Amino acid sequence: ALCKERGFELVLVEPDEIAAALTPEVAVLMLTHVNYRTGAMHDMPAVTAAAHAAGALMLWDLAHSAGAVPVDLTGAGADYAVGCGYKYLNGGPGAPAFVWVNPRHTDRFWQPLAGWWGHATPFAFTPDYQPAPGITRYQCGTQPMISLAALDCGVDTVLAAEALGGMAALRRKSLALTDLFISLVDERCQGHGIGLATPLDHAQRGSQVCLTKDDGAYAIVQALIARGVVGDYRAGDAGQHKDILRFGFTPLYIGFEDVWHSVEHLKQVLESGEWQRAEFNQKHAVT
Numbered sequence: 001a002l003c004k005e006r007g008f009e010l011v012l013v014e015p016d017e018i019a020a021a022l023t024p025e026v027a028v029l030m031l032t033h034v035n036y037r038t039g040a041m042h043d044m045p046a047v048t049a050a051a052h053a054a055g056a057l058m059l060w061d062l063a064h065s066a067g068a069v070p071v072d073l074t075g076a077g078a079d080y081a082v083g084c085g086y087k088y089l090n091g092g093p094g095a096p097a098f099v100w101v102n103p104r105h106t107d108r109f110w111q112p113l114a115g116w117w118g119h120a121t122p123f124a125f126t127p128d129y130q131p132a133p134g135i136t137r138y139q140c141g142t143q144p145m146i147s148l149a150a151l152d153c154g155v156d157t158v159l160a161a162e163a164l165g166g167m168a169a170l171r172r173k174s175l176a177l178t179d180l181f182i183s184l185v186d187e188r189c190q191g192h193g194i195g196l197a198t199p200l201d202h203a204q205r206g207s208q209v210c211l212t213k214d215d216g217a218y219a220i221v222q223a224l225i226a227r228g229v230v231g232d233y234r235a236g237d238a239g240q241h242k243d244i245l246r247f248g249f250t251p252l253y254i255g256f257e258d259v260w261h262s263v264e265h266l267k268q269v270l271e272s273g274e275w276q277r278a279e280f281n282q283k284h285a286v287t
Contacts, residue, residue, distance in 0.1 A: 006112075015040070018047070022054035029056045033071070034064035034206030037234050037244055039198035041069065041206045045076040052077065063087060066098075067158050068174060068207035068250070070167045073100055080105070088207065088250055090154030094147050099138050106134050115140030157252055173251035174207040177259055181209050181247065184263040192270040197244060208248045210234075217243035218287065222280040223269045229262045233287040 003010040013021045015035070022029065029051040034041045044060065051058040059080040065071050067088030073081050079102050085095035099111070110131040116122045117139040120130040131137035161170055178198070185194060195212035199205050213220065221233040234244040247262070269275050 015042075019050065022050060022056065024055060026051075026054055026056045028059055029054075030059040030061065032061040032063065034069065034208070036064055037197070037210065037241065037246075039064075039206045039208040039210045039246075041065075041199075041204050043203070044071070044073075044078070048076045048078050064206055064208065067155075068170070070171055074102070078102060085151045085154070087248075088158075089151065090157055090250075090252070091147070091151035092154065094144075095151045095154070096144060096147055099135075101135055101138060106137070110137040111140065113140045115142075117142060161252065170251045174249055175202050175205070177249040177251060177254060177256065178205065178207065178209050180256060180259050181249070181263065184259065185209075185211065185266065188263055188267045189270055194270075195242065197242070207251070208246060211245040211247075212242040213245060214242060216275055217245050218283065219275040219277075219280040220266075220269055221245055221287070223275040223277070224262075224265055226280070227265045227269070229265045 008027065011021065018029070018031075029047075031042055031047065033044060048058040048060075057079040058077075059082070060073065060078055062071060062081050062083035064087065066083045067090070071081075078100075081100040082097060084097050085091035086093055089095070101109075110118060114129055114131065114137075118132055118137045120132045120137075132139075158170075161167075165172075182196060182198070182200070185196075193214055197210040197212050198208065218233045218235075221231045224231050232246040232248075234246060236243045249259075274280075
């Protein structure tokens with residue numbers, strides 16, 4: 001709706017179509033750094049450079065990156081980034097989102113949902129709107145203080161990892177966890193039509209593993225949730241994507257024993273046919 005209001009056309013492309021889509025008409029390239037469907041991670045510096053070479057601004061969505069994988073927006077030369085606080089930053093449902101703006105842009109723009117906390121003098125109550133200098137202008141309404149307090153505690157847990165090696169250490173554990181999960185699924189769940197959508201290459205993988213299944217993926221996830229293994233389901237589309245069973249690995253509090261147990265539960269659900277029970281095949285609003 002915002003694109004239409006401002007006279008822009010929004011075009012959705014698959015990852016392998018990005019290079020061809022970067023024509024001179026493109027104003028902004030917006031990508032999710034770690035693909036929510038597959039767990040595949042873009043090469044941030046390379047993609048940013050390609051966008052800039054085409055004359056486009058680069059906006060990264062860090063919803064599945066922040067707190068899970070190292071991110072260097074400044075080093076990559078990115079223009080903007082947005083993300084959520086409720087996932088790997090541990091803020092929980094309803095946690096505030098965030099925005100990052102390259103310093104070269106902060107005073108050139110302000111967000112279209114301009115609110116009084118982004119005003120240069122919010123308590124002057126002037127009839128006109130004057131954006132605050134710097135990043136402050138990107139705020140909108142009054143901050144949700146209770147949600148911010150919860151997010152503050154969540155981010156503190158990430159910062160506490162600094163004493164143990166910081167994001168580099170979290171990344172090493174994340175890759176070890178996902179490597180183990182992939183290996184165990186391949187070893188123990190053969191013969192049930194389970195595939196892998198997530199890249200094996202560490203440089204191309206986020207902190208999640210996405211399995212594929214031609215049929216029954218939703219019910220399998222529901223059966224796992226009933227056993228205490230909370231995964232996620234994403235539906236495929238006409239011929240291009242298979243159904244997805246998605247598993248996130250937060251290295252701060254997920255351990256290797258958890259991985260072993262989760263694969264054992266998956267094995268039992270598949271071998272017993274438990275997922276075929278009626279209660280697991282009733283679609284709910286939340287997947």
